[in-house]
Every structure is written in C-alpha cells, then in structure tokens.
Amino acid sequence: MSQVIILVDDPADWAAYYPTRHLLSARDYLQAAQPVCTDKKVQVINLCRSYKYLSPGYYCSLLAEARGQRVLPSVRTVNDLSRKALYGLHFERFEAALDKAMKKQGGDATRVTLTLYFGHAEQDGLNDLGRQIFDQMPCPILRVSFRRREEWTLESIRPVSLKQLKGHEEDAFARALEQFNARVWRNPRRRRGDRYDLAMLVDDKEAMPPSNRAALKRFIKAGRQLGIKVDPIDRDAYTRLGEYDGLFIRETTGIDHHTYQFARKAEQEGMVVIDDPGSILRCTNKIYLAELMQANGVPVPPTAFVFDDSEAQADSLIAELGLPMVLKIPDGSFSRGISKVKDKAELRAALSGYLKQSAVVLAQAFMYTDYDWRIGVLNNRPLFACQYFMSKGHWQIYHHKDGGKTSSGRFATLPVRDVPAKVLRMALKAARLMGNGLYGVDLKQSGDQVVVIEVNDNPNVDAGVEDLWLGEDLYRQIMLEFLRRMEARRLGLPL
Structure with a gap:
C-alpha cells in the first residue's frame, strides 16, 4: 500500500492536529534525509506556508x-x-455550479x-461547487471569493x-x-492475479449511454479473465484517476465536458x-470531420459550410446541394442538432436557429437509404458490423419526439x-485519419456509391x-487491446 507523507515548513505548524509519523519538514524532504523521500510509491501532501515561485513549498512540489x-x-x-489570468481560465468550467449554488443561498x-x-x-449547499473547483485546481486549502455585479463572477482564488x-x-x-487520506489516496485493492487496473468512466443517469448495463458487466468479466481489474467510476473520481493504469470512457464525450478533462488528465498521467x-x-466536431x-479523398455527401x-x-x-437538405450543428450526437429542410423557408429558419448556437453550420445534400452502416474499428482493424435502420416513419435512426421520448429503428448485426x-x-x-483508438464509422451506401457520414x-x-x-469475444478483444497497450507502456514500447 502506498504511503502518504505530509510536508510542512516547521513541525510546530502541526501542533493543532493529531500526531503522525508521516510528517516531514520541507527541509528533510528537499534534502532527501529519509529513504521515503525518493520512494515512487509515496504520495505527498504539501502543506508548506507558501507555494510562491522558488520558495521551499514550490520546490517540494517540483521535486x-x-x-x-x-x-x-x-x-x-x-x-x-499564481495569476488570475491563469486560474480565470478554469472559471467557466464551474460557472453553472456557481450559479446553482448562489441561487440556493x-x-x-x-x-x-x-x-x-x-x-x-x-x-451548506456549496459542496458541489467546492468539488468542481478542487477538480480543476487540486490544492489542500483554498480560499475562494465571488462577487456579484450583474452576475456572480470569480474575484480571487488563493491557497491558505x-x-x-x-x-x-x-x-x-x-x-x-482524514477523509481525503481514507478515500482519495487509497490504492485500489488488487486481487491475486490482477496485473492492471482499468478505470471505466460511466454515468448511471445518462439517458442514452454508449454501453448498457449488461455490456458494462461483460467488460468487467472480460477484463477479469485477462488479469485486468475493471473498476466503474464516475466524474467524482477525477482526483484519484492516477491510481489506475488505463481509462476506458463509456460516457458520451464532448469537448466542453468532464469526459474530455478525464481523457486529458489520463494522457498526462501516462495512462492508456x-x-x-x-x-x-477530431470526432466530436462535424465541421472538422468533413x-x-x-482533404484526404474520403467520400462524404456534397457538403458546404454556412456562416x-x-x-x-x-x-x-x-x-x-439541392432540396431536401440536411443541416447539422458541429457537435450534435445521437441525431440531435440535425434537421432536414425541404424548402427555402425551412432552410432559412433552421439556419437562423443553428447560427445562434454555432458560428458555422454544416449543410449536406440529403441522401436517403433504408439503413446506415456502422463499422466498429479498433486499432485500425474491423471489430464489428451493424446495419442501423431508420426509425419507423422518420428519416433518421433516432427519432426524438415531443415530450422527451426517443424511438429508434431496428438493426442487423453481421460478421465483418x-x-x-x-x-x-x-x-x-x-x-x-482519427487515430488508433476505438471508433464507430457511419456510412451510407447507394448502389456503388459509399460515403462516410x-x-x-x-x-x-x-x-x-x-x-x-x-x-x-467482442468484449474480450477490446480488453485484449487494453492489455496489449498497458504491457507496451510498461515495457517502454510504442503503442
């Protein structure tokens, strides 16, 4: 089990708290006076009086x-x-939580x-806001001030x-x-034979998740058979993500979303x-994709960018492009943010609405087919193949109805x-063109014509x-790819 050490400038600073054998002075740590100071398994909580540039506290974190x-x-x-210009960049990520918290107050x-x-x-009522601030700027003690003019804004954040x-x-x-030590720094227990720990990010409340509960259980089972402990986590696990060897995202992803933050942190931690x-x-923006x-000679429906x-x-x-025509906002998913327009009036009305959400709208010629192909690709190899048929009486696979209900068409799963x-x-x-990950490529086929959607x-x-x-075997193949990459990472080999 990893050991936690707490760093202070002067042990007298700790007089008000419970004694601990894990306490070290900043000087002892910087001078590596004890073997624990260079042990890679050690987890450090830096409680020095100042983190200013070139101060002992700064050097403790650096070393x-x-x-x-x-x-x-x-x-x-x-x-x-250290600078508002930098911590202000994080503020927009918890604006919604701030607004919600202040309304409750x-x-x-x-x-x-x-x-x-x-x-x-x-x-009371500010813990969700506090957690989001801590997720963005993990620091033991922070004093955060907000000020209301027309709206609530961030005034300052400083360590204490x-x-x-x-x-x-x-x-x-x-x-x-005490709670932080018990929960956040805790290493997950490995069962005998587990070689790696894989975090699987899920959201139990998501209406249309990329994997249903039965599939998640099969991923866990496939991992266990290969010596991988697959641990379902939610967004609250952000600060302990580094405990794992890999991250498998099974939530609908987005750029302005915690899923992207998890992916960035995992990459920075050197995880698979x-x-x-x-x-x-690359995938979540349809403008970039088109x-x-x-640019690389992959056929797509006739396309125009609209401003x-x-x-x-x-x-x-x-x-x-002719009529009817399809309009798309760049980051729509599951058939949301997509409209088919049949005349000029509908076209202008739809453009007016979409351009309030995005500076650019994608317009494509309408190409009707009874079904779309979905080819699952993993590390540039075909994994599965499905035909997704249009929802009954509708031109899309998913039909989002008034009242929040959604229906979908039938499907057929085929051997590759x-x-x-x-x-x-x-x-x-x-x-x-996207990379070497796990992708679902949607295509339409009409006679000899095949285009990527x-x-x-x-x-x-x-x-x-x-x-x-x-x-x-579908779940096993995906877990095998994680195993291959984690082994390669351990051996210093290219993925």
Whole structure:
C-alpha cells in the first residue's frame, strides 16, 4: 500500500492536529534525509506556508514530481494559482455550479467567500461547487471569493496555510484531511492475479449511454479473465484517476465536458486511454470531420459550410446541394442538432436557429437509404458490423419526439466478412485519419456509391446489439487491446 507523507515548513505548524509519523519538514524532504523521500510509491501532501515561485513549498512540489511521486498541489496547480489570468481560465468550467449554488443561498449578499478543505466546503449547499473547483485546481486549502455585479463572477482564488486557520477551521481541515487520506489516496485493492487496473468512466443517469448495463458487466468479466481489474467510476473520481493504469470512457464525450478533462488528465498521467483526447477533438466536431475527410479523398455527401442565414446564402445552398437538405450543428450526437429542410423557408429558419448556437453550420445534400452502416474499428482493424435502420416513419435512426421520448429503428448485426469490400475499405480509411483508438464509422451506401457520414470516438457497444455476432469475444478483444497497450507502456514500447 502506498504511503502518504505530509510536508510542512516547521513541525510546530502541526501542533493543532493529531500526531503522525508521516510528517516531514520541507527541509528533510528537499534534502532527501529519509529513504521515503525518493520512494515512487509515496504520495505527498504539501502543506508548506507558501507555494510562491522558488520558495521551499514550490520546490517540494517540483521535486515530488521529478521523483515520480503524486503530489498535491502539483506544480501546474501552483502556477495556475499564481495569476488570475491563469486560474480565470478554469472559471467557466464551474460557472453553472456557481450559479446553482448562489441561487440556493438566496439573500442580498454581493460577495461570498468560502474556504475549501480538499474541495469540501463547510457552508451548506456549496459542496458541489467546492468539488468542481478542487477538480480543476487540486490544492489542500483554498480560499475562494465571488462577487456579484450583474452576475456572480470569480474575484480571487488563493491557497491558505495551516498558520492562517483558526478554531473551527482547524477542526474542519482535520476532518477533511482524514477523509481525503481514507478515500482519495487509497490504492485500489488488487486481487491475486490482477496485473492492471482499468478505470471505466460511466454515468448511471445518462439517458442514452454508449454501453448498457449488461455490456458494462461483460467488460468487467472480460477484463477479469485477462488479469485486468475493471473498476466503474464516475466524474467524482477525477482526483484519484492516477491510481489506475488505463481509462476506458463509456460516457458520451464532448469537448466542453468532464469526459474530455478525464481523457486529458489520463494522457498526462501516462495512462492508456480510450477515448484519447485527440480522438475526442477530431470526432466530436462535424465541421472538422468533413474537412478532414474531403482533404484526404474520403467520400462524404456534397457538403458546404454556412456562416449566415441570408437569402443569397440560402439560394446558393439550394443551387449547390439541392432540396431536401440536411443541416447539422458541429457537435450534435445521437441525431440531435440535425434537421432536414425541404424548402427555402425551412432552410432559412433552421439556419437562423443553428447560427445562434454555432458560428458555422454544416449543410449536406440529403441522401436517403433504408439503413446506415456502422463499422466498429479498433486499432485500425474491423471489430464489428451493424446495419442501423431508420426509425419507423422518420428519416433518421433516432427519432426524438415531443415530450422527451426517443424511438429508434431496428438493426442487423453481421460478421465483418459479409460487409461489402468498398464499405469496409472506406470505414478503415476514415478511422485511420482519427487515430488508433476505438471508433464507430457511419456510412451510407447507394448502389456503388459509399460515403462516410461521421466517425464516432466512443461507439455504442451494447449487449444484444453490437455483440450479437461475436458475443463475449467482442468484449474480450477490446480488453485484449487494453492489455496489449498497458504491457507496451510498461515495457517502454510504442503503442
């Protein structure tokens, strides 16, 4: 089990807290006075009085990272906290939580200050906000001030030292530290034979997740058979992500979303990750996807990028693409953010609405087929093949109805060998442009014409659908790829 050490400038700073044999002075740590100071399994909580550049506290975090130890706060966090221009970049990620928290607080206050102990806020109703701030800027003690003018805005975030805590604050810190040690720094227990730990990011409340519950259980079972402990986690596990060897994202991904933050952190930790952040960036924006495909000779439906909803623009689009026409916002998913327009009036109305959400809208010629091909590709190899039929009486696979209900068409799962050669060839070429991860390539086929509609970075793998042909072997093949990559990472070999 990993050992935790707590660093302070002067052991007297610790007088108000419970004694611990894991306490070290910053000087002893910097001078490596004990063997534990260079042990890579050690986990460091840096409670020095200052993290200013070139201070002992700064050097403690710097050397901890150089020694391969996990440290709180990291040098990156220290640097981000040093200037408002840097920590302000994080603010927009918890604006929604701030607004929600302040509405719950009520009252006429124009300024609110809270002290966070490992992300825990003592004030009622502010813990969710505190956790999100801590996720972005993990630091043992933070004092955060907000000010309301027309809206609530961030005024300052600064680290706080133990010496600045008084009375009940000391008690609150001690409780938070005890909980943090017990939960966040805890190493997952490995059963005998487990070679690697894989975090599988899921959201139990997601209405249309990329894998249903039965599929998640089969991933866990397949991993166990290969010596991989697959641990389902949720967004609250962000700060302990580094405990794992790999990350498998089974939530619908997005750039402005915690899934991308998880992928970036996993990559920075040197973990094996699917979906990797590069794939998320490339796949989730349809504008980028269309441009990339066309630039590399991959056929797509006739396409135009739209920047205004003028009458002249509408006339130009109709002349170029014909009617009906399909409009898409760049980051829509599961048939959301997509419209089919049949005349000029509908075209201009749809453009007007979409251009309020995005500076660019994608317009494509409408190409009707009874079904779309979905080719699952893993590390540039075909994995599964499905035909997704259009929802009954609708032109898309998913039909989002008034009232929030969604229906979908039927499907057929086939062996890869039965897929037309041209469909398979185009799918592999499109996936190769995205990377070497797990992708679902959607294509339409009309006679000899095959076009790529999109490439999904986290394709559906549902029990009873995509696994109908391969069964348990589908999950085993994906876990085998994780095993291969984690072994390669351990040996220093290219992935």
